[in-house]
Amino acid sequence: MNDILLKALYTLISLFVITNYGLLLGGTMARVRAKVQGRIGQPVWQPYIDIIKNNFKRTGIYHGVMFYLGPVFRLAGGLGTYLFIPAVYGSVVFANFSFSGDLLLVMYFIFFGQLGMALGAGQSGHPYSPLGVGRGLAQMAAFEVPFSLSIIAIAAQYQTLSITELVAAQQGGIMNWIAFTNPLAMIAAMISFLGMSMGNPFSVVIAPQEIPIGPPTEMQSSFLGMLQTNRAIFNGAKLVLFMNLYFGGAASIWVMVIKTFLIYLYTVIVGASFPRFRVDQSIRFFLGIPTLIGIAAVVLQML
Amino acid sequence: MSDSNKQIDEIASQMKMANDGLSEQDKAYFCDTRPHAVEPYKGILEKFANWARSQSLWILGFGTGCGAIELRPLMTSRYDMYRYGIQPRPTPRQACVFVIGGYASVKTAKRIVRSYEQMQGPKFVLGLGSCTVNGGMYWDSYNTINRLDHYIPVDVYITGCMPRPEALLAGFNTLKGMIREGKAEGMNKYIENFDWYKANQKKIIKDWNMPDYNW
Numbered sequence: 001m002n003d004i005l006l007k008a009l010y011t012l013i014s015l016f017v018i019t020n021y022g023l024l025l026g027g028t029m030a031r032v033r034a035k036v037q038g039r040i041g042q043p044v045w046q047p048y049i050d051i052i053k054n055n056f057k058r059t060g061i062y063h064g065v066m067f068y069l070g071p072v073f074r075l076a077g078g079l080g081t082y083l084f085i086p087a088v089y090g091s092v093v094f095a096n097f098s099f100s101g102d103l104l105l106v107m108y109f110i111f112f113g114q115l116g117m118a119l120g121a122g123q124s125g126h127p128y129s130p131l132g133v134g135r136g137l138a139q140m141a142a143f144e145v146p147f148s149l150s151i152i153a154i155a156a157q158y159q160t161l162s163i164t165e166l167v168a169a170q171q172g173g174i175m176n177w178i179a180f181t182n183p184l185a186m187i188a189a190m191i192s193f194l195g196m197s198m199g200n201p202f203s204v205v206i207a208p209q210e211i212p213i214g215p216p217t218e219m220q221s222s223f224l225g226m227l228q229t230n231r232a233i234f235n236g237a238k239l240v241l242f243m244n245l246y247f248g249g250a251a252s253i254w255v256m257v258i259k260t261f262l263i264y265l266y267t268v269i270v271g272a273s274f275p276r277f278r279v280d281q282s283i284r285f286f287l288g289i290p291t292l293i294g295i296a297a298v299v300l301q302m303l
Numbered sequence: 304m305s306d307s308n309k310q311i312d313e314i315a316s317q318m319k320m321a322n323d324g325l326s327e328q329d330k331a332y333f334c335d336t337r338p339h340a341v342e343p344y345k346g347i348l349e350k351f352a353n354w355a356r357s358q359s360l361w362i363l364g365f366g367t368g369c370g371a372i373e374l375r376p377l378m379t380s381r382y383d384m385y386r387y388g389i390q391p392r393p394t395p396r397q398a399c400v401f402v403i404g405g406y407a408s409v410k411t412a413k414r415i416v417r418s419y420e421q422m423q424g425p426k427f428v429l430g431l432g433s434c435t436v437n438g439g440m441y442w443d444s445y446n447t448i449n450r451l452d453h454y455i456p457v458d459v460y461i462t463g464c465m466p467r468p469e470a471l472l473a474g475f476n477t478l479k480g481m482i483r484e485g486k487a488e489g490m491n492k493y494i495e496n497f498d499w500y501k502a503n504q505k506k507i508i509k510d511w512n513m514p515d516y517n518w
Contacts, residue, residue, distance in 0.1 A: 030385075038380035046359070046388060053359040053399075056352040058341040058424045058490075061396070061518060128394075213393045220396035220423045 010093045011083065015233070017094075017253070018082055018240075022232030023047045025239075025261065029268050036272040047232065054225035061220060063124045070120010071219065071226040077113020078230040081106055082237035088256055089167045089249040100162040103151065106241060110196070113234070114140060117215050124218030132214030135279045136205040142286035143195030143202075149294025150189035154178055154245065156301040157185075163241070167249030177248040184297035186246045191290040193242055193267065195282065197235065200271035202282050239263050324511035333514040340491040341424065349485065356399070356425060357482040360475065363398035363422065364391040367415055369465070370405030370431040376468045389475055395421040400478070403457075405465070406434035406441045407448050413508045419455050420517040424490035427482065429474055430460040439464055453503045456489035 027044040034041025043049075062068070084102045088094035114137060121129035155161050157178075158169050170176045179186040195202040206214040216227055239260035243250060247263070250256035277285060320335045343349045366374065377384040378391070392398040395418045407415055419428070430451050433439035438449035451457055458481060461474040481487040493500060497516075505511055 034383070034385060039383040040386045041383070042385040042388060042390075049355050049359045049388060052352075052355040056355060060423060213397075216397075217394050218396055224397055 011096065014087060014094050014096055015079070015082070018087065018236040019229065019233055021257070021260075022234075022236035023051075025264055026232055026235065028261075029264060032265070032268055033272055047228065051225045051228050054220075054228065055222045057221035060222060061218070063218065066119045066123040067218075067223075068120070070117050070123075071223045071230070073116020073120065074113040075226055075230040075233075077109055077111075077116065078234035078237060080109035080112060082233055082240070084109065084163075085237060085241050085244060086164050086167065087240050087250075088253055089164070089171070089244075089251055091253075094253070095164075098162070098164050100160070100165070102163055103155070103161045103166075106163070107148070107151065110238070111140070111144075113230070121215040121218070126218045128213070128217045129215055132205060132217060136215060139195060139202060139205055139279055139282050139286075142283040143192040143290075145192075146188040146286060146290035146294040147192040147196070149291065149298055150185040150192070151245075153185040153188075153294070153297035153301050154182055156298070157182055163244050167244050170248040174248070177246065179246045179248075182297060182301075184293050184300065188290050188294035188297060189242065189246060190266070191293075192286065193238070193263075194270055195286060196238055197264070197267045199267045201274040201277045203271070204276050204279055204282070207276070235264075236260070320515040322514045324513060324515070334516075334518045335514070336518075338420075338494045338497065338516050338518075340494045343485065343488070350483075353483050353485055357479040358388045360387075360389045360400045360427075360478070361392040361398045362389060362400045362402055363395055363418060364393050365395075365401075365414075365418060366404050367407060367411050368403070368405030368432070368434070370434075371402075372404075373431065373465055373468050373471055374402060374404065377471060382468045382472060384472065384475070387472070387475060387479075395419075396423060398422055399425065400427045400429060400475075401455075402429045402431055402471075403435050403451055405432040406439065406444075407451060407454075408446050409448065409507050409509075410446075412448050412454060412504070413510075413513075416454065416504055416508070417513060417517045425482075425487065426490050427459075427478055427487050428455055428457045428489060429471075429478060430457045431471065431474075432466060433462050433464045436460050436462060448507060454500065454507075456492045456500075458487045458489050 024044060026047045027042070030046065031041040031044060083096045084098060084106050086095050086098040118133040118137065121133050154166065158166055160166060166178070170178060174180070198206055206216070216224060219227055240256065242263055243256065243259045247259055250259055318337050320337055322330055322333060322335050325333060344352060362374070376382055377389070384390070399422065401415075401419055401422065403415060419426070430436065434441055434447070435451040435457065438444070438447060441447040442449055448454060459474050459478045461470050463470055478487065501515060
């Protein structure tokens with residue numbers, strides 16, 4: 001019984017850390033982007049204020065049960081993704097619920113939230129919502145291809161689908177990282193990570209400047225607050241996943257912070273340098289060279 | 304039916320809106336409940352909420368007149384509204400500040416009412432340019448409304464033709480002060496004087512083919 005309570009406490013600590021880290025990271029990166037554009041930019045804590053404000057809205061519009069459940073599913077997707085990834089290698093508190101074969105479950109959870117959101121957005125009845133969901137899922141299906149190929153390559157290389165074992169295999173020096181032992185898999189995955197993080201040039205689905213803002217068109221008040229909280233958790237989870245898979249994991253929380261910050265910075269640098277793709281262009285892009293690189297990574301393991 | 308039941312039915316029918324502008328077929332698709340005012344919280348909680356509201360102003364990115372041209376420079380590095388917590392949102396559902404960009408023709412006024420009602424409270428309105436105050440250079444136009452606050456409640460007016468983006472930022476800062484002091488209760492004012500606002504709106508909008516309140 002005590003073990004379960006202790007595990008629950010550890011999970012809460014882990015979630016608290018990743019939520020705050022994700023929010024601060026989002027604020028920091030908005031500021032980095034502003035500096036690139038020659039602006040001062042929003043305060044680092046702006047994401048907190050936005051969430052507080054949205055949760056303090058006095059009214060909210062309800063469109064049906066699925067509309068309620070959409071953001072809940074999205075949050076479940078974000079939590080599920082994070083809770084099955086060991087955030088810090090060797091740490092009891094940040095081990096979360098990792099087990100052998102968790103990599104497949106995590107890949108499923110990355111998709112799960114989007115599907116739940118699709119149902120919720122559909123019930124809102126706004127024509128832009130399903131349009132946004134369709135565009136989002138199409139782009140998602142495209143970037144999953146190089147990512148899946150990359151996962152197949154590293155799973156074949158290390159004969160495991162456990163994230164903890166993959167991290168363990170990368171210990172003992174920078175040259176043991178999968179980024180160096182299997183650079184093709186890393187390149188394919190890091191390109192698909194650009195799509196997964198929904199920054200430029202793949203931000204057309206959810207860009208607030210687009211008139212069809214995408215799935216959350218009708219989401220307001222605390223629904224939107226929930227989605228924003230989830231985005232912080234989900235971002236943190238994806239960064240931790242990529243750090244574990246390709247960059248040797250982290251032995252302490254500080255190493256995790258530095259590595260995930262640099263991985264996120266890479267998406268921001270790419271985003272600040274390139275204009276936005278249309279959805280059909282981004283699908284063609286992902287199914288082109290990144291997929292070929294992924295196939296090459298798999299073929300090299302088969303040889 | 305007993306008297307008390309009749310009374311309940313009467314009160315219930317008073318709470319409903321007629322939605323006369325809609326056809327019988329369309330009435331089924333729209334909500335006919337009247338909006339109700341929401342009391343602010345008491346004490347420190349409302350102060351905290353107001354602080355958060357004032358620090359996170361999301362503008363509805365609809366340009367409703369020529370003054371909308373002054374909104375765009377705010378995003379650029381020269382004016383940089385993001386540092387004040389102001390950012391544009393494309394959908395009324397998520398926005399909390401509606402900047403009326405100058406003159407509002409009758410055709411636009413209908414869209415302004417629709418968008419304003421779709422925003423979630425508390426919501427604030429900035430009247431940009433002299434045209435929103437008294438009609439400005441369009442004061443005797445056959446097709447332009449003169450006083451914006453006869454149709455929706457306005458929190459802050461920014462006069463000028465055109466006001467510069469700096470004036471707009473100053474207006475935003477005034478609005479922030481008002482929100483923090485709890486004086487920006489436009490939404491409740493709109494609901495408390497709902498019939499008056501509706502009568503004014505219907506006086507000018509002849510092709511009223513929408514519900515009486517756009518939920």
